[in-house]
Amino acid sequence: MPRDDANKTAETLGTSIRDRQAVSVSSGVRNVHPVYLDRALNAEAWDSDGNRYIDFVGGIGVLTVGHRNPVVMDRVIAQCDRFTHSCFNALPHEPYVAVTDWLAKNCPIEGPAKSMLTNSGAEAMENALKLARAFTGRTGVIAFEGAFHGRTLATLALTGKTKPYKTGLGPLPGPVWHLPYPCPETGISVEDAMAAIAKLFSVSADPKSVGAIVIEPVQGEGGFRACDGEFLVALCRLCDENGMVLIADEIQSGFARTGKMFAIEHAGVAPDILVMGKGIGGGFPLAAITGAEDVMSALAPGGLGGTYSGNPVACAAAKGVFEVLEKDNILGRAKQLGEKYATHIAWLRDLPGGHVIGNMRGIGAMRAFEVIADDGKPSPKRLQSLLQLARESGLLLMPSGEHANVVRLLAPLTIPFDQVDEAFAIIARLLPKVAQVTQ
Template identity: 85%
Template sequence: MDAAAINTRRKHSVSNGVRNLHPIYLDRALNAEAWDVDGNRYIDFIGGIGVLNTGHRNPVVMARVAGQCERFTHSCFNALPHEPYVAVTDWLAQNCPIEGPAKSMLTNSGAEAMENALKLARAFTGRTGVIAFDGAFHGRTLATLALTGKTKPYKTGLGPLPGPVYHLPYPCRETGISVADAMDAIAKLFAVSVDPGCIGAVVIEPVQGEGGFRACDGEFLVALRRLCDAYGMVLIADEIQSGFGRTGKMFAIEHANVCPDIIVMGKGIGGGFPLAAVTGAQDVMNALAPGGLGGTYSGNPVACAAATGVFEVLEKNEILKRARQLGEKYATHIAWLRDLPGGHVIGNMRGIGAMRAFELIADDGAPSPRRLQTLLQLARAGGLLLMPSGEHANVVRLLAPLTIPFDQVDEAFAIIGKLLPQLAAVSDGDDRS
């Protein structure tokens, strides 16, 4: 069945609230390549929005999955535990940057993991207030949506959300907010709006995903650690998109040598299978009574088996080293694009390691969402799938698998290079945001 026929069915049976970025339907994929139902081949720089760090259908991951499927496919861990769950939590305890003994719980998605992190923070501190940051994205469920620092399209028409949540400026190069500015905002918050004794947690993405791959100033992460220690707050690092090697470290917060109290992770942990996790300091993770954590499918044995395959690939393939090399290659290519005819549409590069992005800008240097939308369409027609992000919807995320062959990276940027004159001809007009 071709894409047109599937799309007709989609319109009749899929909620309008579910948006699709690209009007194609995948048929098969391998590592960084994908083919749609109409037979078109693409280089995939979306990677399931950061899920496929180890690529589509990684053979090690698929072998672990096949082996588990031969034994059993489901057991609710709360009712009848299984070893694959413990294999994952063992690895997390040994590899997450948590000070002292660490424990974990597994979930189905990053948003579910963040919900449980908030529960644990409340139980441990006895407080309900949370500090989050402008430009953040922590999920679409009600509590995580309250943390998300962007109204449209996520919060529109929903009314009051769970709280209290206090959003503060995010210090990084792209916002122009300094560490001093951000700390002053916290001091003002405590002086004007809320007593610090009411704040149970500070939630931050060390590198914002939906916010446009903005890397937090490392000094601010150190300052947050001190702040949380001083006031008895729980520091929660959202590593859902930045974790599992994407930035060249296993977790992005390691670049600042900071240990949070809780790490929330998902996406890359399962190699394409639905799995996420909350890992934290033992006393925080034990704050809820038995039965307070869990879920029917949380830590599904097949997804856990996939994760053990991911862990093996991360180690044996030296993925952290490769992520750093990939980031350097991205930087070289983006510099090359700027020197081509029409290259003035390429703005700043963002991010760390292989968690990179670049801006599309107008002739006067302002954000150009129309040029970005044009690039998405033209690149897709040329065989390259890209993903937007950023406050002004003008930032292209580079989320190819960390296992992508370097010649396919060259091929992808060659496609973009050929499109620059067409992008330069696009004017934003009145569509600027």
């Protein structure tokens, strides 16, 4: 390191965390909330200045069973007392197999199911694409508008949004074709979406060149838009008829968030590959791919893996998550929480300034609401005002959506209901101020 840079770094040690970040963190890493987390428990968080917040971000859907869930932490501490790492490819361990055992029993896959574990959702999706290519011998992929599948190069090709993810990167791995996503928010019907696929096959892509169709049953970054269940059934049939692999991205929607263990279960569909992440690890870096045995065995031994993939501490955390999901009836609680969200959102609309609250989206506890202008159009400015005012009042919210005007509610499913009431009371007090924001 040049001497001037070394001195500059040393000088920052006595300055604020924000100043230090400006010096040492890439500007490509953006923060939604300019506060620094110091400690947290369940759905509450405290920043480095001692301010308390109700956390409706939840690590962007990671903390399904809350910050530092006691069962999860007990399993982690016990594992740390035994050993903290073993590359599974070199020296296997039981925690990895315990996780894959659970996935084989609980994932909606027809017939025998096998899994591999990874560090992140994007890495899991990358490996799902590898398996689809190996199994079908084809490279083409169909994805959908508004999708988010990751920031790595191959997953970026699948992601259905240019800014800020693809800006300045040039050609991405492909071929990938993006088609309309059928749901109430887009106004696209199942018939429209199937017609778009038929047109693709007649104009741009031979069906025999397409190896996989990748879809989020409920779009996360896209604003909690739930796909029409009939379309998922139709996609499953299309894949079977044409030898394609159906990949369901449940990275954000999985692990009880929608009131089912996985969102695709609402449609009664079994994908060929299920991609998971976020909620599986209780705050520890873990993701997974579970699929039909023949698909998951398409690569030669050694074709899958990674140094940290299925780290034993993260696997122990996942075992704790699985225990909590069952012991605390988190599926039932997700349904109750979703009903509570719906009641509160309807209540907000009847309050002074409530006209800024638009439609509610999502299913189960995977809920969101739109922030709109006086003419009913999306209002990203009002959303940003709500985010800032809510943060200043002790509530952390998370934006999303094609027009950056959707608030997604990603509190832990273990949040006490009185804290849900407290959160919506904060929003209610802020509505008149948000309504004053001009477009």
